[in-house]
Amino acid sequence: MQKQTDFLIIGSGIAGLTFALKVADQGKVIIITKANAEESNTKYAQGGIAGVMHGPDTFEKHVQDTLECGAGLCNEKIVRMVVTEGADRIREIIEWGTRFDRNEQGEFDLAKEGGHSEHRVLHFKDATGNEIERALLARVHSHPNISIYTHYFAVDIITQHHLGKEVMRSTPDIECYGAYALNLQTREIETILSKVTLVATGGSGQVYKATTNPVIATGDGIAMVYRAKGQVKDMEFIQFHPTALFNPGEHPSFLITEAVRGFGGILKTQDGDEFMHKYDSRKSLAPRDIVARAIDNEMKVRGDEYVYLDCRHIPFDQFVEHFPNINQKCKSIGIDVTKDMIPVVPAAHYICGGIVVDEFARSSIGNLYAAGECACTGLHGANRLASNSLLEALVFAHRASLDALMAFKKNNFNTEVPDWDAEGTTQPNEMVLITHNLRELQDVMSNYVGIVRSDQRLKRAQNRLRIIYGETEALYERTILSPKICELRNLITVAYLIIKFAMDRKENVGLHYSTDNPASTLPKK
Numbered sequence: 001m002q003k004q005t006d007f008l009i010i011g012s013g014i015a016g017l018t019f020a021l022k023v024a025d026q027g028k029v030i031i032i033t034k035a036n037a038e039e040s041n042t043k044y045a046q047g048g049i050a051g052v053m054h055g056p057d058t059f060e061k062h063v064q065d066t067l068e069c070g071a072g073l074c075n076e077k078i079v080r081m082v083v084t085e086g087a088d089r090i091r092e093i094i095e096w097g098t099r100f101d102r103n104e105q106g107e108f109d110l111a112k113e114g115g116h117s118e119h120r121v122l123h124f125k126d127a128t129g130n131e132i133e134r135a136l137l138a139r140v141h142s143h144p145n146i147s148i149y150t151h152y153f154a155v156d157i158i159t160q161h162h163l164g165k166e167v168m169r170s171t172p173d174i175e176c177y178g179a180y181a182l183n184l185q186t187r188e189i190e191t192i193l194s195k196v197t198l199v200a201t202g203g204s205g206q207v208y209k210a211t212t213n214p215v216i217a218t219g220d221g222i223a224m225v226y227r228a229k230g231q232v233k234d235m236e237f238i239q240f241h242p243t244a245l246f247n248p249g250e251h252p253s254f255l256i257t258e259a260v261r262g263f264g265g266i267l268k269t270q271d272g273d274e275f276m277h278k279y280d281s282r283k284s285l286a287p288r289d290i291v292a293r294a295i296d297n298e299m300k301v302r303g304d305e306y307v308y309l310d311c312r313h314i315p316f317d318q319f320v321e322h323f324p325n326i327n328q329k330c331k332s333i334g335i336d337v338t339k340d341m342i343p344v345v346p347a348a349h350y351i352c353g354g355i356v357v358d359e360f361a362r363s364s365i366g367n368l369y370a371a372g373e374c375a376c377t378g379l380h381g382a383n384r385l386a387s388n389s390l391l392e393a394l395v396f397a398h399r400a401s402l403d404a405l406m407a408f409k410k411n412n413f414n415t416e417v418p419d420w421d422a423e424g425t426t427q428p429n430e431m432v433l434i435t436h437n438l439r440e441l442q443d444v445m446s447n448y449v450g451i452v453r454s455d456q457r458l459k460r461a462q463n464r465l466r467i468i469y470g471e472t473e474a475l476y477e478r479t480i481l482s483p484k485i486c487e488l489r490n491l492i493t494v495a496y497l498i499i500k501f502a503m504d505r506k507e508n509v510g511l512h513y514s515t516d517n518p519a520s521t522l523p524k525k
Contacts, residue, residue, distance in 0.1 A: 013040035015372030045129025070381025234353030382510020
């Protein structure tokens with residue numbers, strides 16, 4: 001079965017929905033998402049979106065905070081572009097119905113988070129991402145040119161690789177013609193042809209055992225583009241959120257937003273002693289890479305499973321007003337934030353690398369754009385500044401739309417694309433193998449490619465991954481496709497890239513730290 005559309009968007013988070021709204025007046029738009037439309041990494045973004053809306057903050061302060069956090073690897077041109085254009089993009093989603101908290105004077109109630117020199121984070125309670133997703137989806141659902149296909153799993157983007165060797169020899173430059181997608185209701189793989197495709201598939205947190213990411217965050221976009229010979233970059237820079245709720249058996253981990261520390265929460269050992277002053281003068285408000293490594297070190301030195309976040313000194317009415325969901329979650333597992341400290345541990349949270357794109361979100365593959373967490377724009381460098389990700393998604397979705405609106409008018413559908421060939425495959429009778437391989441993969445990545453790495457750990461991870469890869473590919477070749485086998489393949493690809501880039505990075509910088517590497521010699525801007 002074939003479908004045709006002017007614009008195909010893979011993913012329904014802030015980047016995908018924003019892009020859709022900006023191109024839909026000019027052409028037909030199809031959004032495919034493997035779960036419900038509202039299920040995305042955006043939905044789980046608690047803290048907020050960073051933006052310079054008024055004084056005493058300035059663009060320059062935000063730029064310098066971002067550059068310092070990125071540890072010398074940010075693209076300064078991109079940083080300045082995102083910071084200066086971001087305010088207009090934020091005002092735009094407010095016009096589209098997004099609500100942000102305001103103070104008694106009617107001004108934005110701006111929060112301050114780790115790595116920020118000013119209060120500049122707009123938020124809606126502790127559910128900012130969910131509020132943005134709500135507003136964008138409401139607008140998308142009302143647009144006649146936008147169709148959302150839920151429970152459609154993108155298997156591969158379509159390029160010359162699917163057209164045969166002769167075509168590949170005659171057209172060396174890779175182009176995207178759409179995507180193959182598994183309709184989870186009919187179990188058929190459909191061919192969706194498009195003039196322009198945007199990959200907005202979000203993160204890859206499920207490659208680790210402990211993550212704040214939803215179960216859908218399996219690196220699908222990065223893996224698809226890599227398989228299609230697209231460029232990826234900076235995959236070694238995995239941001240571990242310092243403060244995920246320690247609640248054994250819960251997956252994904254519940255996030256205790258950075259804003260709690262910005263609001264006065266203090267990190268302490270299980271003995272009740274502060275420790276961040278030993279690692280950074282900014283204490284609990286240091287950037288995430290520093291805080292995560294500090295917590296990791298304290299836990300290893302002391303043999304503890306977690307540290308505490310002490311919020312007992314914060315007036316309860318203010319805590320509940322700003323963090324109602326966190327309070328409710330703590331209460332549900334027997335933690336009274338007025339009397340008890342909150343047990344927290346680092347968990348995989350955000351990947352700073354991904355699909356390489358330029359300032360208009362163009363990937364190295366023709367007619368293919370990428371935005372959001374799956375893209376590597378140059379904004380984050382070696383470490384993402386808190387709450388910069390939603391801002392990045394808005395700016396690059398907007399810029400992608402500007403370029404795509406010109407590109408799609410010149411493109412035609414490639415009608416030579418064949419349907420998916422499932423000949424020779426059978427129903428899998430060993431689904432347990434997929435489950436076991438996924439658990440083993442997550443164990444390998446968590447044990448050997450976590451916050452602190454070493455040459456030996458990375459080599460061991462690489463060797464284990466080869467075995468998992470071989471078993472999974474053999475299973476993939478002979479079984480009818482399912483989301484589980486596709487997600488496992490994608491996670492293996494992402495794991496391979498993280499390990500490969502980590503092995504190639506011979507100095508400690510930002511989120512990459514190996515006991516065998518020297519400290520960074522890169523100049524901090």
